[in-house]
Amino acid sequence: MKLFEDNIYGRTPVAAEQAPMRVESVEGRTPALDGLAYREQVDLIFGPTPKPGSHAAWRIRVLLYLPARANGPVPVVFGLNGGGNQSIVDDPGIAPTNIWVTEDDQAPHPETPGADTRGSQSAQWQVKSVLSRGYGLATAYYQDLEPDAKDQRANSVRALFDTPGTAPAANEWGAIAAWAWGYRKAVSYLRTNPGVEATHVAVTGHSRLGKAADWAAATTPEISALLSTESGKGGQSVQRRELGETVKHLAQQFPHWMCPAYATWVGRDQQIPADGNLLLSLVAPRPLYAASAQDDRWADPKGEFLSLRSAASVYALLGTSALAPDTPMSAVDQPIGVDTNTAYHIRSGKHDVTAYDWQHYLDFLDTRWGVPAKR
Ligand code: GTR
Numbered sequence: 001m002k003l004f005e006d007n008i009y010g011r012t013p014v015a016a017e018q019a020p021m022r023v024e025s026v027e028g029r030t031p032a033l034d035g036l037a038y039r040e041q042v043d044l045i046f047g048p049t050p051k052p053g054s055h056a057a058w059r060i061r062v063l064l065y066l067p068a069r070a071n072g073p074v075p076v077v078f079g080l081n082g083g084g085n086q087s088i089v090d091d092p093g094i095a096p097t098n099i100w101v102t103e104d105d106q107a108p109h110p111e112t113p114g115a116d117t118r119g120s121q122s123a124q125w126q127v128k129s130v131l132s133r134g135y136g137l138a139t140a141y142y143q144d145l146e147p148d149a150k151d152q153r154a155n156s157v158r159a160l161f162d163t164p165g166t167a168p169a170a171n172e173w174g175a176i177a178a179w180a181w182g183y184r185k186a187v188s189y190l191r192t193n194p195g196v197e198a199t200h201v202a203v204t205g206h207s208r209l210g211k212a213a214d215w216a217a218a219t220t221p222e223i224s225a226l227l228s229t230e231s232g233k234g235g236q237s238v239q240r241r242e243l244g245e246t247v248k249h250l251a252q253q254f255p256h257w258m259c260p261a262y263a264t265w266v267g268r269d270q271q272i273p274a275d276g277n278l279l280l281s282l283v284a285p286r287p288l289y290a291a292s293a294q295d296d297r298w299a300d301p302k303g304e305f306l307s308l309r310s311a312a313s314v315y316a317l318l319g320t321s322a323l324a325p326d327t328p329m330s331a332v333d334q335p336i337g338v339d340t341n342t343a344y345h346i347r348s349g350k351h352d353v354t355a356y357d358w359q360h361y362l363d364f365l366d367t368r369w370g371v372p373a374k375r
Contacts, residue, residue: 001219001282003274008234009215010173010259012181016161019046023189026061032093037065037131041085041095044140044189047160058157060145061085061097062186064138066195067131067372074372075200075365076136077227078186080179080209083113083120084141089127090119100143100155108147108155124206124353133362134372138190142209145182146175150256157181170261176212176234177259183216187223200224200369202287204361206353207299208257211235218282225287225368227361228280229353232299234258236276236290236307242269244300276303280311285320287368289343289361294332296351305329305344312342338364 005011022045032039046058063085067074081088084099098110130137142148146156153159158178173181183203191198202225205213210231217226228236233245234257248266250257265272280288290308292301308323315322321340330336333356335345343364347356366372 004215004218004279006171006259007261007265007273008258009177009180010261011169011171012173012177012219013161016157016173016181019161021046021185021189023192026095027093029195030093031068032065032091033089033128033131035068036128037068038195039091039093040064040066040193040195042189044185046157046185058160060140060182060186061095062138062140062189063088063094064136064190064193064195065127065131066136067134070134070136070195070372073195073197074134074136075202075369076138076190076196077130077202077204077361078138078183078190079204079206080142080145080182080212081121081125081139082142082206082209083117085139086113086118087121088119088125088139089122092118094118097141099141100147102143102147102149102152108149108152123355126355126358129355129358130362133366135362135365136196138186140182140186142179142182142212146178146256148175148208148256152256168260171259174258174262175254175256176208176215179209179212180216180219183213183223184220187216187220191222202227202365204229206230207232207351208254211257214279214283217286217288218279223286225289225365226283227289227291227364229291229357230293230296230299230304230351232296232304233276235299236280237300237303238276238306239272239303240270240275241300241303241306243303244298247272276307277310280307281314284311284314285318285341287341287343287364288315289338289364291344291357291360292346293351294346294348299351301346302329305346308337308342308344312337312340315341335360335363339367341368
């Protein structure tokens with residue numbers, strides 16, 4: 001954990017971990033999605049009350065869907081989204097909110113998302129299938145925590161916890177740690193919601209948000225399971241293999257993601273002191289599903305598999321079922337380990353989240369926790 005704090009993601013300040021959180025209801029339990037679900041929306045608020053009209057980076061809006069047919073609390077999957085809450089499913093009831101837009105050709109700015117963005121990421125979220133299977137689904141917009149661009153620290157929730165007059169330390173937290181903190185806070189809120197089964201809150205994330213979900217699960221014992229999609233280098237893949245994305249690329253393209261000390265590993269990928277296998281090990285013994293995509297060479301799918309298999313030895317050490325250490329890389333579209341706490345698949349196709357990924361994630365949670373409708 002300390003190796004990751006000092007070299008990769010940075011250390012989250014105690015003030016951020018202990019920050020009081022106010023929960024403000026935006027919308028109470030409301031029927032949604034043609035009777036399939038109830039929708040709730042809340043704001044998680046940190047720090048002083050924001051000025052009217054300002055975009056408050058410290059206001060995290062959580063959208064929660066619960067299956068309408070549930071008789072009691074249900075297991076829930078939470079993930080940060082990359083397009084705004086309105087993008088995960090076409091539902092006019094999702095409250096419009098300004099989202100940070102970070103296009104390459106202009107400075108990051110808050111903007112009201114257009115109507116055409118409603119449901120624009122529904123293929124990646126599969127909200128209706130998740131609900132039909134008896135699970136709840138919750139999300140928040142990642143840039144509510146920090147705009148995803150260089151030099152946006154002042155607009156990040158990180159700025160809220162600065163000690164005035166102190167220069168940034170080599171292990172100062174970066175944006176991935178800030179997003180992971182958001183995961184942690186959202187999960188801590190969800191666990192208090194009476195519709196949510198507090199001991200069964202899984203997190204998921206894709207790519208850069210997979211890195212954030214990985215670090216969140218590693219550092220948050222209350223997160224009950226991790227479903228990590230193609231989090232690649234700087235996440236679940238093995239940097240030391242030197243295949244796909246390098247430390248140099250990560251450090252130079254996304255200098256805000258990691259702690260300042262990360263840059264000292266540029267060109268030294270083989271010496272990186274904390275790698276994907278150790279990251280996944282920190283999730284043990286909780287259920288863990290790592291997923292790759294065949295065409296996602298940048299993330300090095302085999303490196304993702306090797307991390308999972310290596311972490312499995314820690315699961316075994318802790319006495320939980322896990323992939324055997326000599327398990328060969330699985331064939332494409334053939335999940336393995338789903339009857340253990342360490343599951344993996346390599347799906348055909350590109351860097352993405354698809355119905356296939358969700359189907360196998362939920363099959364896995366069904367085997368770990370029991371089918372929600374039958375419990
Ligand atoms: C890429 C980055 C990857 C991954 C990806 C994404 O540009 O190199 O590490 O995070 O973005 O988030 O889609």
